Amino acid sequence: MSKPTVLLIGPLAHTYKAWEALGAKYILLEFRTGTRKQFLENCRNGTYAAVRGCYRSNVSTSVTGPFNQELISALPESWKFIAHNGAGYDNVDVDACSARKIAVSSTPGAVDNATADVGILLLLGALRQAHAPLIALREGRWKGEPRLGHDPAGKTLGILGMGGIGRAMAHRARSFGMDIIYHNRRRLDPSLEKGAKYVSFDELLAQSDVLSLNLALNANTRHIISAPELAKTKKGVVIVNTARGALINEADLVSALESGHVSAVGLDVFENEPEIHPGLMKNDRAFLLPHLGTSTYETQREMELLVLKNLEIGVDEGKMLTLVSEQKGLDWAPEQANS
Numbered sequence: 001m002s003k004p005t006v007l008l009i010g011p012l013a014h015t016y017k018a019w020e021a022l023g024a025k026y027i028l029l030e031f032r033t034g035t036r037k038q039f040l041e042n043c044r045n046g047t048y049a050a051v052r053g054c055y056r057s058n059v060s061t062s063v064t065g066p067f068n069q070e071l072i073s074a075l076p077e078s079w080k081f082i083a084h085n086g087a088g089y090d091n092v093d094v095d096a097c098s099a100r101k102i103a104v105s106s107t108p109g110a111v112d113n114a115t116a117d118v119g120i121l122l123l124l125g126a127l128r129q130a131h132a133p134l135i136a137l138r139e140g141r142w143k144g145e146p147r148l149g150h151d152p153a154g155k156t157l158g159i160l161g162m163g164g165i166g167r168a169m170a171h172r173a174r175s176f177g178m179d180i181i182y183h184n185r186r187r188l189d190p191s192l193e194k195g196a197k198y199v200s201f202d203e204l205l206a207q208s209d210v211l212s213l214n215l216a217l218n219a220n221t222r223h224i225i226s227a228p229e230l231a232k233t234k235k236g237v238v239i240v241n242t243a244r245g246a247l248i249n250e251a252d253l254v255s256a257l258e259s260g261h262v263s264a265v266g267l268d269v270f271e272n273e274p275e276i277h278p279g280l281m282k283n284d285r286a287f288l289l290p291h292l293g294t295s296t297y298e299t300q301r302e303m304e305l306l307v308l309k310n311l312e313i314g315v316d317e318g319k320m321l322t323l324v325s326e327q328k329g330l331d332w333a334p335e336q337a338n339s
């Protein structure tokens, strides 16, 4: 029997040796740079006829474009596994994959700590209104116009989306003396709550001093925070987003920030990144980072290893370690090894 074929799409920064080692049992193909047109041509002219699964990443989207309906329908019949590097996978059309019985995995877990670290950096940066003094210092004006920030202690942190990242955020915030409330599609098992209180979405909006977004972007959650929801928040609320920019209607957020209803924001993600709303750029109560959530050596490496592991166990055993949640329990879906 010939070796199964697997394909690497886009770059692999930290684990190329581990990929090469897979050559002992697979035929390795690579499409590290190129265009969508060439990729589709490879799908159609037989180059990928034996491919069983691929490694792709958010970064490889710039090589192939999104894994949308058009691209998924061009994949050869043999292709059963897409191992995606990223906790978010909005550039993979999972429904189109499910229709073709192609299993998709993502990298939850590996990103939790690094993303929550950035969440706390944003939370403190926003509470302390650190942006203006950072600029002043570099301009030789020391503190600039001195202003007072706020302590996290005794404040209520409202977490929207209590998955791994939300819980890592809660874990850190507790050590700053914050009270934690959360809203999620369903209540967590109490053993995972660690004292965090489950509340309705409206209660979360009404009670949070700091509101942190830690949920996935999909059709139901796009613009989940817009003008009507902002109107239900406390005056002076601080909003932190490390998840996806389009969870928030950015123009509505800018209005609420300019009116002072929202006192500060800490954002790592933007609705049309890398473009940023000019109202955020010019507002010195906006503490902004350019999507650094998982940008650490340790985390990038962990993520790559997890993707390779998903690909390997997919091809070898017909399972995936971290199948995307939309596919769990589908009658054709591979089982989940564990996670």
Ligand SMILES: *[C@@H]1O[C@H](CO)[C@@H](O)[C@H](O)[C@H]1NC(C)=O
Pocket (backbone or CB within 6 Å): 038, 039, 041, 042, 045, 046, 047
């Ligand atoms: C398939 O198309 C690609 C991209 O145009 C090309 O590089 C490759 O040589 C083609 N392969 C075959 C077998 O025709």
Ligand SMILES: *[C@@H]1O[C@H](CO)[C@@H](O)[C@H](O)[C@H]1NC(C)=O
Pocket (backbone or CB within 6 Å): 058, 059, 061, 062, 091, 273, 291
């Ligand atoms: C992933 O890619 C999308 C678009 O391709 C982009 O909007 C998003 O910022 C990227 N996320 C990361 C973590 O690079």
Ligand SMILES: *[C@@H]1O[C@H](CO)[C@@H](O)[C@H](O)[C@H]1NC(C)=O
Pocket (backbone or CB within 6 Å): 109, 110, 111, 112, 113
């Ligand atoms: C995240 O940090 C916790 C300690 O706070 C640790 O137990 C856990 O293993 C870490 N998770 C990952 C994926 O590194």
